Amino acid sequence: KGRAAIAAEAVTPGADVVIPDIPKSEIVLRLLEAATKDNLLFDMLPAQSKLAIFNSMTPLECPEGTDIIVQGDKDARTFYVLETGSCDVYINIGKDLADGMKKVHRYAAASGFGELALLYSAPRAATVRASSPCKLWVMDRAVYNVIKMEATQSTAAQKCKLLNAVPLLSVLSQEHRDLLADALDTLDFQDGQPIFRQGDIGNQFYIIKSGKVLIIKGPDTKPLAELREGQFFGERSLIRDDPRAADVIAKGKVTMYVLTRKAFEGLLGPYEDMWKFEVLRKVPILFALNETQLFELARCM
Numbered sequence: 025k026g027r028a029a030i031a032a033e034a035v036t037p038g039a040d041v042v043i044p045d046i047p048k049s050e051i052v053l054r055l056l057e058a059a060t061k062d063n064l065l066f067d068m069l070p071a072q073s074k075l076a077i078f079n080s081m082t083p084l085e086c087p088e089g090t091d092i093i094v095q096g097d098k099d100a101r102t103f104y105v106l107e108t109g110s111c112d113v114y115i116n117i118g119k120d121l122a123d124g125m126k127k128v129h130r131y132a133a134a135s136g137f138g139e140l141a142l143l144y145s146a147p148r149a150a151t152v153r154a155s156s157p158c159k160l161w162v163m164d165r166a167v168y169n170v171i172k173m174e175a176t177q178s179t180a181a182q183k184c185k186l187l188n189a190v191p192l193l194s195v196l197s198q199e200h201r202d203l204l205a206d207a208l209d210t211l212d213f214q215d216g217q218p219i220f221r222q223g224d225i226g227n228q229f230y231i232i233k234s235g236k237v238l239i240i241k242g243p244d245t246k247p248l249a250e251l252r253e254g255q256f257f258g259e260r261s262l263i264r265d266d267p268r269a270a271d272v273i274a275k276g277k278v279t280m281y282v283l284t285r286k287a288f289e290g291l292l293g294p295y296e297d298m299w300k301f302e303v304l305r306k307v308p309i310l311f312a313l314n315e316t317q318l319f320e321l322a323r324c325m
């Protein structure tokens with residue numbers, strides 16, 4: 025969701041962008057975390073990238089009455105977190121700035137603002153004025169773009185590496201696997217957390233990035249199977265349109281790559297032979313057959 029809205033900007037990797045290194049105290053890190061928690065700029069950013077951004081933010085102090093952001097400014101380069109003080113948000117409701125400003129909001133400490141213009145490459149949507157002396161932290165757009173791009177690249181590389189190692193997907197071309205990698209979202213689960221329950225409507229397909237999951241069916245608490253990194257589950261409901269046939273529970277911390285039904289149907293659904301092969305591979309009586317024989321059998325079904 026948020027990612028699509030972020031305007032792609034032409035940035036040459038790392039070129040002439042100096043990333044300041046101003047390590048923050050635990051207290052300031054907590055403040056920055058709280059102020060950016062629900063902010064679209066930070067949505068889907070790995071924790072490590074967020075920390076790099078926080079540690080790049082520079083301090084700014086300004087007296088009461090300072091216009092920190094001016095509505096209409098077309099060259100927005102900064103996002104702000106207010107550490108102490110308060111700021112008022114004004115919107116000009118007339119045709120030009122002389123028409124008068126209407127106060128629409130007040131920011132207290134631990135708020136973040138100035139993300140809209142960066143997200144949408146738009147002019148500043150409002151004026152933000154210090155209503156008391158303020159202490160702020162300033163994030164630079166160019167620094168953000170470099171860190172965000174590096175995160176995107178390393179996530180893409182990790183996804184491709186994992187998909188290339190999934191035997192089932194070896195029938196796909198590299199381009200096809202790249203498309204698949206692109207469509208995967210990342211989701212974290214804590215120990216004991218259900219990924220889904222038996223009987224649920226299934227709308228997602230999962231590949232385990234790291235950690236383990238248990239497959240548990242019926243009242244029997246003994247797991248049917250334990251799946252680990254590179255293994256997948258959840259395809260059955262998508263292919264057959266059946267409810268989930270078992271519970272799947274995180275064993276320890278798990279990170280999953282998730283494909284929506286729509287993406288699954290577009291990218292993997294047409295590979296009927298591949299899925300039949302996968303079913304046959306789990307039939308004990310066919311264990312003696314090699315992969316080529318199993319593929320032949322799947323094609324005849």
Ligand code: 1OR
Nearest residue numbers: 093113128129137138139140141142148149150
């Ligand atoms: P920006 O980059 O456009 C001005 O710079 C910032 O003011 C903006 O990002 C937001 O972070 C912040 N409408 C537009 N911007 C607002 C508003 C707002 N409130 C805070 N900002 N409101 C809508 C008024 C019709 C008020 C919503 C409570």
